[in-house]
Amino acid sequence: MTSLSTQLLVLGGGATGLGIAWDACLRGLKVVLVEQGDIGQGTSGRYHGLLHSGGRYVVSDPASARDCAAENLVLRRLARHTIEDTGGFFAAAPGDPPDFAERWREGCLHAGVPATEISVAEACRREPLLNTQLQRVFAVQDASLDSFDLLHALVEAIRSAGGEVRLRHRVTGIVRESDRIRGATLQPPDGTQPVTIHAEMVVNATGPWARQTAALAGVDIPMALGKGTMVAMATRVVNTIVNRLKPPADGDIIVPVGTVAVLGTTDVPVEDPTDLRIQPWEIDLLLAEAERLIPGIADRRPLRAWAGVRPLFRPTQTAGETRQMPRAHLILDHAASDGLPGMISVIGGKLTTFRLMAEQTVDQVCRALHVESACRTKDVPLDPPRRARYYALPDRLRHLEHVRPRSLPPEVICECESVTREQIVRALASADTAELDDIRRDLRVGMGPCQAGFCAYRTAALAESRAGADLGWLESFLEERWRGTRPLAWGTQLRQMELTRRLYVELMAMRHEPEAS
């Protein structure tokens, strides 16, 4: 067993954990962050892509609405490259409760969420596919935020500030010494030696796994998990985010993201953070609800469905008032709640307010460590990754079109997402890459209409020289892509799935079992 020590150990590489590590690095703490899988593999990478204006919460949770409105402006300033300023609508569909609009407008005023009513005709002029029978429409400052972009920028920011980010390190134990948390033991990938990281302070930011993580320290966090399913339509049916103007409910939003539009979400209680199974009724419900905003959307092609698990804090009857915290997220200092110093758990929250959560958490960390240092994350912009990854489609097209005279044009490996050989080779060289799915999260390979039917083979070929790539990378990647299209297996999508299957099962004769090593 190897060991090392640090000041702050952050468990969990989602937006919350990365935000905390980044904030702590900027305050001069020595930080190590560990993530059990890849960046963006958990809830942060499984969301619909909305940077909240706050409008969604003005009636049900005004405090959250205020936080969202403030953080929306901060993130637009700090992480501009991850945000597409689509703007948003709140639209009352035919049959939506007519009195809600006024309550909502009042709520916006009180919470400081800017909202302007526009005519239905104007809304339909801006978004031609919208239902012309809408009752009312308000414009808000929603935007589309690419979480993969944001998380990668955070990783780079942490590393360049001297922090350490370790992927594929699963927490197997919490080190407890004389009734204080002193660190954690971790299992690195491929059966290498376990690592013990000693830390003055541990932050548990493991999202839906927070309860399991805390249990390793012998404490219980009362939590509930809610699975939310989303469907990406194969085309960008709207350029503006469209929310239903009614109390929050299943299927109340459409978010344009890159080349697709995401329908969100459902909310189904689950027991296990890995329970991401999608039921047919969820898909039917999302399409039926979207149909009320965009008539005919159900006849268009859905491309992929996925689910994320929201962690929610659920205090018991006996919970003390320390838990009467903002509803959106909870920062639980186990010194106060369980008499066990050395660990803070962060539960809940949303991507829009990740920076605020991080600030509040690190404030508590600093108090516990008797460090006096003010939060700086509001003032330090997150740089785009040093080597442009060409996430946005216009950048990718520019990269392809503007080739220097007499040089070879870039070889496109993934036509749907315009990913070039050079980009994939570079991503493959990164130590953070341990499977083809990591390259997908980095570069969007295989996320377009063909869902990797063609590029999976080409990408696997480029990966061939990499250690470990022979252990069924191609098979696993195809299985992963298949899973997300299964809930949508009818019409055009089923044809696409069958095409992929024909290529690999019949043309290439690939078999069920990944090849033995």
Next chain:
Amino acid sequence: MTPVLVVGAGLTGLFAAALAGRRGARVTLLTEGRGGLEISHGCIDVLASPLSSVELARLPATHPYQLAGVERIHHALDLFREIVAEQHLEYRGSADSTLSLPTAAGHTRSTMLAPLAQSAGALGSQEPFHLAALDHFRDFAADYAAARLRRSGMPVDGVVRLPMPNLPLNRDLYSTDLARLFDQPAWRSETLRAWRPRLAGVRRLGLPAVLGLAHSESARLKAEEHLGIRLFEIPTLPPSVPGLRLERALRHAAFAAGVRLIEGAHAVGLVEATYPGSVSGVVSQTAGGPRPYRADAVILATGGLLHGGLLARARGTVQESVFDLPVAHTSERDDWTADSPFATQPYASFGVRVGGGFRPVDMQARPLFDNLFAAGGLLAGCDRSREGSRQGIDLVSAACAVEEALR
């Protein structure tokens, strides 16, 4: 001359049209687009094991092979070999044994009839070979394939990297681009000259299947002669040139048999029958409106779920796309697919049931029309992927449908 309408121009429709034409029918072939041969390896998979009455007896009673019987299967395959050979596309193998061929992903694919260019790479012999990686060509991964073939004990000596001089590199290359270039003698000679120095010590070379489209046999033979080694081909990611060569040969055979081809015809329904229990043609949707095509017999070869003969709906129904014939399927959408793309897929055996005369039947197994026949990917009662029977079912059901239609 009996007027016959064939709907669909994939392997099944082209073969049926050519056969009916050769038997003296006046054939009209209606097709909306191109059939599925562009994604085909160009081989004929009949069954995973050699054909025998014992093997057939293992299949369900409603399986197209059971309806056809061993003799008609052999006969259909013989007709196929004869027809394509006339178009200078020679196939090797038989239904009595399987050929084991390497694939672009380094697996071995079992088939029964293979074009000469592929059968030359059959893995039966332990004679070593190299694989060729062509510069700038993404759709054949020689290193990937070689590593896996070697791991399963195949005698792969190595990978040779072959330069591609004189490529029009203004965009990404597809296999059809290379195949058309190889059809040009001047381009071919120049490329082979550049290859020659790289081939020292190579006696047998597996190349991606790009050696010519219209003149593939001569392109390959010229290349063998020029390089002084034996060459064989392995199908690439689509567009798959061996499938396109087969499509080309069958189209030529159909034209030679007097078949009239109407493209861009979206068949939408039947022409009202003159008497109950029969059809008198097909209505097709054209830019100018619906247009009837009349015939004494109609052979439906529109393909399965992939090619548009069957339409799967979100509400859990599956429709036959032209006549709305009854389709055998399960109704829970959630049960249509399996967990893994590599597993047996329940949807793969959805389709139209036919009786002994290859006429679509109702739920009581009675023929719906006396002059409507169905063949190919549309048919229920079989799982082509699992059985390794896809092209065999296409050819056999096409031959049977023609025989019944002209009886």
